[in-house]
Amino acid sequence: MKKILIIEDDLLISSLVEFRLKKDGYITHLVQDGNEGTKAIESFDPDLIITDVMMPFKSGIEIIHYARKNKPDTPIIVLSSLGEEEKIVLEAFNLGVADFIPKPFNPNELAIRVKRIIR
């Protein structure tokens, strides 16, 4: 079974995403800040990372940098608000993220994108 790491400081959103992905049979791991995120990348060894951008301790961009360096083959989906600066979104894509999903979002749509990327 595929493993998905969710790094999101909003517990409600992350729980909802986790609930939806578990329904599709994925193994999920939830962390709420950047520091925990980098640790979990090593310990959980995910097949896909879903990360927010604005988070405590380390931003999503730092997480992407870290993942690209240590797990270059792990795809990443960035889940962030539309109000995010264009520069950040472009930087995320330049770093090679697989997808960018703006908030507000539909969890079912996220599940479809996850399925497409992880297949």
Add this chain to the structure above:
Amino acid sequence: MGKRSTLVYFIVVLFTINLGESFAQDSLPYRDSTSFFKFLEQQEEIPALVYRFKLELKEGSEALLADSTFQFSQLDNSTWISKTYPNFSSWYAAGAEYLASDPPLLQPEFLVYEEVSDYQATLDYVSNLLRNQDIFIPESSLEVGDELVMLANLVPYEPMVKYRFHFFSDYKLVIVVSLIVFFLIMAIGMILFMVVIKTRHSKIEALKEKYEAQIIGPLSEVLFEKSEEEINLMTDADIYAIFPEKDFKKKLFKEVLIDKIISLNKKMKGDFKDKLKSLYKKFKLDTISYNNLKSKRWDVVTRGLVEINEMDVVEALPVVRDLTNASNFYIRSQSIATLLNLSEKVDLSTIKKQSYPLSRWQQMNYLRIIKYLQIQKSLNIDTLFYGENQTIRLFGYKLVRMLGRVDLIGQLAEIAPNVDDVEKIEILKTYKIIGIHTEATFVNQCLRSENPELVVAAAKASGVIGDQVSAHILIELLNDQPSFQLKMLFLDNLMKLDQTMYQEYISKSNDLELNQIHAHLIDPLLQHV
């Protein structure tokens, strides 16, 4: 007895019983007439205080008159007074025998500044000297002998601490003690208050965390497992199967639930939004939001308005409408935003009726909503031109240019000549931005105004929408030798308006400043500076 009465009673008791007595005893070395006389005996002399005897002639006292020790002199037919003694000891030694006889043959008399003074006045006088440190308490103890007790018996007994409220006679002490007690009570009160608040806050936070944990799982399940129709058909029993009935009926639980649903509503889209709205109504959370609108606290009302706006509780719109002219800024702003968002048939007459001025922040907020709404709804922006206060009318003129409503220029042109200068300036900006060349006459009228601010606005507009007359007026204004800034403005707009007239004017001019401005304006690097 209420808490306040208890506190007052406590303070009064504190002052009148304990402190009152202790003060009197501690500050003066005597507490009755006997110890007072002992004190006088121990003093060498007291400034301006002397002693003498008074003799009332009666049987057995004639022999005393002959005693040269006292040097009696007659005061009236039956009363004689002795010489004065500056020292209490010598005075008392001379007359102790007669003072102690029964009945006493001599009466003591005290003179302060040569005036006969009774016991109380003498006592007060000596006490004042002590307080002012004109005399000092002798080091020897106040042991009272029998003789002095007998002498004291001659003075009618009057307790020094006559009343418990005697404490209040020293106002300085009362103030100091009051301040100390006040700060002490305040400090204790504040500490207690903080402890209570902190404990309560921690309890609430802990409960919120507990409720959050209880809510997230079941809420996710409902959102993914049930369709909107199924949610609408849920019964109370279904709800209590999701959330424990005991907790669900608690106000705090519902507040946390509202927070979570609204937070999700902001971050979700698609059918999830509709499901969240259905859940909100099914859980009867809309009633809480509705009731919040009736609160006396502005923050609660504003929270209610935000909830109603987010969750589309259209049933609350009549109450929301009543709040649009509230005295509180936040209630007013949020209620109008809610009304604009939720009303099926909405126009801007609600804003028009506002008697309070619109702040720039409110204008920005409304503009954001109006920009979004004008695509779907007819907003009747022109109604704002006839608003009750000037800020609303100015907002109307701004909306015309920000939304590019050329169709409203006709109405604007009708009212423009009759409004005041501030509004004329705003209308000129609108004409300029949209490029209304048909209103050059109005621009020219404004160029001839006595108000320099209006002239500046008209000059700026003339560069874009002016005509030949405007160019002539600009030249006239330049000939009036205005300030450097105005010269630059007029020249700049003359150049934009009519290059030929501009060149002609510059070529004829000998003004060095005008030529410098001209050089600046035609320099490709400087012309936008």
